[in-house]
Structures are given as structure tokens and as C-alpha cells.
Amino acid sequence: MTDVRVATDESAREDAFAVRRTVFVDEQGVDEALEYDEHDEPDADAVHFVAYDDGEPIGAARLRFPNAGVGKVERVAVLASRRGEDVGRDLMDAVHAEARDRDLDILKLHSQTRAAGFYERLGYERRGEEFEEAGIPHVEMRRPVGS
Template sequence: MTDIRVLTADWHKDNAEIRRIRESVFIKEQGVSPEQEWDSDDASATHFLAYEGECAVGTARLLPNGCIGRVSVLRDWRGLNIGEALMQAAISEAERQGLAEQTLTAQTHAAGFYERLGFKIISDEFIEAGIPHIDMLRASG
């Protein structure tokens, strides 16, 4: 396996890398509009970047309320457990911040991935950005 590491990112300093990954995955691949992808929550979120060597290949964010989102890995690096490494970093940071519950809005097809990390489905399926989603919750401990 490749040498993957996940670091806490700075929204301002690492903005170009975060935007490059999210634009590739959400806007170009999945057809999410830029207006839906970029929101004011980014400024207050804790961001994470996954690196292979010096190349950023994945990202995620944790909001102050414990919501994890924008988990994305560039196509060529999928299947290498990078998403799991990003999620573990976000969960660890949430717990470090004293957030005993973490939530996320998952694309329905990814529910199994999040269930393996301890999340449970807490909503019916709904459409967001033209894609089926569900809300999920993980309680620490």
C-alpha cells in the first residue's frame, strides 16, 4: 500500500488543495453545483487533507457541531482506505473536542462504509444536489 497520511489542514493556507479535490469529486464527477458545494461553514470547519507523498488526494471537514462532511477522495486513489483514514481523523478530532456524537449526511450508496465506522442511519432517504442521501449518527463510547 502507498504511504498515506492525514493532516489537519488550514482552510486559508490549504484552500487550493481542498478546492481542487472537492471540485474534481463533487462538481465535475457528481454534478453538484458550485453554489451547493461552497458554503459559509468552510470558514469555521476543521479541515483534513490526505496525502500520498506530497500530493493531496483526499479531504474532509468537521463542523463545530460534530457534523462530518465533504469526504472526498480523488478517483485514482479510491480503494486504498483513504476515506477511512480521513473519517478516523475527523472522528478522533470530534472526540478530542468533546463532541460525543458525530453526524453526517451520506450518499445512500456509501451507507455501508459509514456503518463500518459505527454510524447508524437515522433518516429516510432524501434527495440533495440530485443525489440520494441519508442522515447518519455515531455516538462515541
């Protein structure tokens, strides 16, 4: 069973970073210098989430607050061996709950184009044209928090 937690200590944050490194850097070839940024610093205004199965980290996500009432979902990653098991949905459920707790109005994200269908099933809508980010095609998506 998947257990999604907010990463409240350095150990949990490192678990999130390890999942991101495996998925984005090792699997997808994203430059490590692009993957980690100032929003990953311990004092940054971001919430990190980690999905565990029997104590092993299997997924991660990050939520930032770039503008009043707006949350930006970033770095959603699930280990390849665990995809298709609703780990991504469980992560996003935790992100959505955090957004509601913080009284956010809207969530936005940059989805890899190949993952856009996953987010559409969660109520996100595409906005604008496809663009490249870290060498990978993406599309901006948004959804109201209350939906």
C-alpha cells in the same frame, strides 16, 4: 502512505477544495454554488482535513460544530483513482480523533446512499428515510464519538 492533516493554512485549504471540486463538481455534477458555502470561509468554525500521498492531495473532509456536543461530518471526498485504498478510512480516523479532542458526544453526517455501507463499517447507523441533497440520494447517519 496516506498522510492526513488538518488544513491549518490557505494552501492546505485550497488542496482540500481542489479534491472536493474534482469529486463533487466535476465527477458528480454538483453545482459549484452548492459545494462551497459559508463554512468554507477562513474564519468559519469548521475544521478541514486533507489526505496527501507524496505531497499530492487525494482526499478531503470537513467537520463542523452545529450544536453543543455535536459534530457534523461533511464533504468527505476521495479521488476516484485512489478509492479502495483506505484513504476514506484514514480521513475518518482523523475526523474521529478531532471529535474526541473536542469532547464531542455524537457525530452525524449525510451520506450519499451508495456510500452508506462505508460509514456503517465505521460504526454509523442510518436515521430516517432517504432524501435528496444536491440532486443525489442521501441518508442521515450518526454514531457516538466514543465508539
